[in-house]
Amino acid sequence: MVTANIRDVAALAKVSVGTVSNVLNKSKKVSPATESRVTDAIEALGFVRNDAARQLRVGQSRTVGMMVLDVRNPFFTDVARGVEETLAAHARSLILGNSAEDAQRELDYLDLFEEQRVSGLLITPVGDVAPRLERLRKRGSPVVLVDRYEGAANFSSVSADDRRGGALALEHLIGIGRVRTAFVGGPQAIMQVRHRLEGARTALEAAGGGPLRVVEMPTMSAEAGRTAGEQLLDLPIGDRPDAIFAANDLLALGVLQALTHSGLSVPDDIALIGYDDIYFAASSAIPLSSIRQPAQAMGRAAAELLIAEIEDGPPAHYEHVLFQPELVIRDSTRRNNAATRAE
Amino acid sequence: MVTANIRDVAALAKVSVGTVSNVLNKSKKVSPATESRVTDAIEALGFVRNDAARQLRVGQSRTVGMMVLDVRNPFFTDVARGVEETLAAHARSLILGNSAEDAQRELDYLDLFEEQRVSGLLITPVGDVAPRLERLRKRGSPVVLVDRYEGAANFSSVSADDRRGGALALEHLIGIGRVRTAFVGGPQAIMQVRHRLEGARTALEAAGGGPLRVVEMPTMSAEAGRTAGEQLLDLPIGDRPDAIFAANDLLALGVLQALTHSGLSVPDDIALIGYDDIYFAASSAIPLSSIRQPAQAMGRAAAELLIAEIEDGPPAHYEHVLFQPELVIRDSTRRNNAATRAE
DNA sequence: GTACAGTGGTGAATCGTTCCAGACCGTACT
DNA sequence: AGTACGGTCTGGAACGATTCACCACTGTAC
Numbered sequence: 001m002v003t004a005n006i007r008d009v010a011a012l013a014k015v016s017v018g019t020v021s022n023v024l025n026k027s028k029k030v031s032p033a034t035e036s037r038v039t040d041a042i043e044a045l046g047f048v049r050n051d052a053a054r055q056l057r058v059g060q061s062r063t064v065g066m067m068v069l070d071v072r073n074p075f076f077t078d079v080a081r082g083v084e085e086t087l088a089a090h091a092r093s094l095i096l097g098n099s100a101e102d103a104q105r106e107l108d109y110l111d112l113f114e115e116q117r118v119s120g121l122l123i124t125p126v127g128d129v130a131p132r133l134e135r136l137r138k139r140g141s142p143v144v145l146v147d148r149y150e151g152a153a154n155f156s157s158v159s160a161d162d163r164r165g166g167a168l169a170l171e172h173l174i175g176i177g178r179v180r181t182a183f184v185g186g187p188q189a190i191m192q193v194r195h196r197l198e199g200a201r202t203a204l205e206a207a208g209g210g211p212l213r214v215v216e217m218p219t220m221s222a223e224a225g226r227t228a229g230e231q232l233l234d235l236p237i238g239d240r241p242d243a244i245f246a247a248n249d250l251l252a253l254g255v256l257q258a259l260t261h262s263g264l265s266v267p268d269d270i271a272l273i274g275y276d277d278i279y280f281a282a283s284s285a286i287p288l289s290s291i292r293q294p295a296q297a298m299g300r301a302a303a304e305l306l307i308a309e310i311e312d313g314p315p316a317h318y319e320h321v322l323f324q325p326e327l328v329i330r331d332s333t334r335r336n337n338a339a340t341r342a343e
Numbered sequence: 344m345v346t347a348n349i350r351d352v353a354a355l356a357k358v359s360v361g362t363v364s365n366v367l368n369k370s371k372k373v374s375p376a377t378e379s380r381v382t383d384a385i386e387a388l389g390f391v392r393n394d395a396a397r398q399l400r401v402g403q404s405r406t407v408g409m410m411v412l413d414v415r416n417p418f419f420t421d422v423a424r425g426v427e428e429t430l431a432a433h434a435r436s437l438i439l440g441n442s443a444e445d446a447q448r449e450l451d452y453l454d455l456f457e458e459q460r461v462s463g464l465l466i467t468p469v470g471d472v473a474p475r476l477e478r479l480r481k482r483g484s485p486v487v488l489v490d491r492y493e494g495a496a497n498f499s500s501v502s503a504d505d506r507r508g509g510a511l512a513l514e515h516l517i518g519i520g521r522v523r524t525a526f527v528g529g530p531q532a533i534m535q536v537r538h539r540l541e542g543a544r545t546a547l548e549a550a551g552g553g554p555l556r557v558v559e560m561p562t563m564s565a566e567a568g569r570t571a572g573e574q575l576l577d578l579p580i581g582d583r584p585d586a587i588f589a590a591n592d593l594l595a596l597g598v599l600q601a602l603t604h605s606g607l608s609v610p611d612d613i614a615l616i617g618y619d620d621i622y623f624a625a626s627s628a629i630p631l632s633s634i635r636q637p638a639q640a641m642g643r644a645a646a647e648l649l650i651a652e653i654e655d656g657p658p659a660h661y662e663h664v665l666f667q668p669e670l671v672i673r674d675s676t677r678r679n680n681a682a683t684r685a686e
Numbered sequence: 687g688t689a690c691a692g693t694g695g696t697g698a699a700t701c702g703t704t705c706c707a708g709a710c711c712g713t714a715c716t
Numbered sequence: 717a718g719t720a721c722g723g724t725c726t727g728g729a730a731c732g733a734t735t736c737a738c739c740a741c742t743g744t745a746c
Binding site: 055 | 704
């Protein structure tokens with residue numbers, strides 16, 4: 001392997017390795033003349049710093065780990081873009097892990113991040129990983145929770161108000177006159193799911209009741225949504241809901257497929273609203289109403305919190321940034337189905 | 344920082360550091376008794392190996408770098424999932440970079456990967472990075488090209504037959520009687536775009552001609568697609584195409600929005616076909632015809648090629664796996680618009 | 687009684703950086 | 717002249733794992 005190291009560079013430039021290191025790290029202690037000799041040598045040898053050695057010496061890497069629930073969900077890739085953008089501006093990079101809502105995979109990635117001594121970690125947890133996160137912090141890797149707050153007063157967090165979002169959805173469904181509502185969600189172990197459901201229940205009770213049928217799917221994919229939709233269609237007509245609130249847009253799109261496939265009209269027979277307002281919600285077969293979350297802004301905020309903690313140490317008190325969700329109405333819950341133009 | 348190292352473990356277990364290392368690496372030279380003493384000590388101290396030190400000594404990491412054109416495009420996340428799956432089975436992990444079709448970002452990520460001494464690299468290149476890739480290989484990081492083949496006989500590659508795919512699309516449009524076709528693509532610097540266009544032209548000529556209007560957008564996003572669609576709508580009626588082939592589904596969905604927004608009927612006024620068959624193509628406003636590529640399988644194949652080269656060294660001759668695309672017909676090119684049910 | 691093989695374990699060298707105490711030099715101040 | 721000082725640069729000690737030559741011991745064969 002023809003790998004030039006810093007010593008080779010030093011030899012060619014006729015300086016010490018310390019000086020080369022100073023050039024690499026832009027320390028001000030190098031005269032322009034020697035600096036250019038060094039950079040020439042670097043160029044000539046095709047030298048690229050070995051990050052492992054640097055990390056070993058410094059004790060930490062310049063990469064940040066991020067663990068998301070599902071890379072196939074555009075919401076998370078949008079958050080990740082916000083994160084990446086902010087990190088890049090601070091000369092840091094991102095290594096992205098996908099837990100796929102699986103606690104074991106999550107643990108495997110945490111092992112990886114810990115072995116890599118990432119300089120910080122952004123995570124939307126699946127399992128009960130609080131002790132692991134504490135340990136990571138003890139090791140010097142601050143942790144910021146993304147879209148997960150509850151019971152984590154000792155971590156900074158960025159999230160959106162899921163209870164409010166759930167309430168917005170149900171208020172809207174009630175507002176268009178629906179009375180038999182259903183909630184299609186993922187595992188209740190996932191906090192967002194729980195909160196969105198709670199918000200929905202609260203709104204429902206405030207409006208004077210009505211049943212809320214809850215369908216809990218093992219994952220929050222479009223495939224799961226289709227299954228959930230079929231399940232609801234199997235109900236006796238009288239029990240069949242006239243409005244469905246899905247815990248995310250992927251589920252909602254799956255439900256929509258099941259409904260239209262069975263020949264039902266959305267929203268006339270059943271109204272449907274999702275969550276996240278992913279890009280594809282607006283362009284789906286029946287443009288989908290949804291609860292919008294500012295994904296990229298959340299990513300940026302999370303990255304900024306993390307960088308602050310990496311660079312300045314633990315804050316006096318942990319911060320919890322809460323974004324407000326927003327109702328976006330499209331055809332799938334539009335009362336009057338005459339104007340069927342996508343927004 | 345309370346970070347136990349291998350020496351602390353050795354001291355607690357009353358063995359040498361070499362023995363601890365043997366336990367960590369599952370070398371067979373350790374008796375069950377000492378092994379359990381060591382694992383107990385590891386447990387007690389919460390020891391986690393420092394990967395930087397390991398890498399430094401071994402000269403290479405166990406992570407693989409992957410560079411994609413656009414993380415927001417579901418096609419690429421599907422490929423990435425296939426890759427990740429295969430890597431995980433070989434106890435390797437993935438660090439994902441997003442060039443966002445930007446040559447500068449691509450170079451930045453290549454720097455990062457090179458500094459990290461990734462054990463291998465999967466890349467869908469944007470700019471002219473052949474020399475960089477050669478250098479990476481010289482450094483001991485094999486490179487496999489994903490979805491990019493041409494002129495790279497000295498790298499293994501996995502791709503789909505883009506010329507064939509382009510031909511399939513145009514043959515289909517001609518088959519449903521369209522005569523004024525347009526191609527909406529990204530920069531011709533991107534090889535897939537060029538090949539899909541070439542395939543389209545070939546098919547068109549074979550069928551006896553007709554014009555093919557080419558719209559070249561700077562990126563291949565849905566936003567760009569919308570702009571392209573508006574551009575085509577500005578044409579004098581006589582010049583307006585009656586069929587559009589978009590170089591990917593994101594573009595196609597954007598075009599679709601522009602068309603339906605202006606009140607035109609798809610496919611009656613203008614037929615539309617995309618490329619990739621991403622999940623959301625089937626559930627879009629007008630279900631979108633597309634050219635399907637086996638994304639996950641491509642990812643798996645690429646990862647396997649790469650792992651083979653990492654573990655066994657350069658192959659006798661580089662392999663080029665070529666997947667065949669497949670035409671998927673949905674409403675956006677359906678001749679008879681009566682049965683408007685999504686498939 | 688010696689040679690030999692095999693097993694389980696040791697300890698020091700090594701990987702390529704960063705960091706720091708100090709050397710060296712010329713200039714400014716007392 | 718002597719001292720102080722800032723600016724450059726040097727050389728060597730870390731960082732924490734892996735690896736490898738070697739050692740100690742046991743049992744077995746001759």
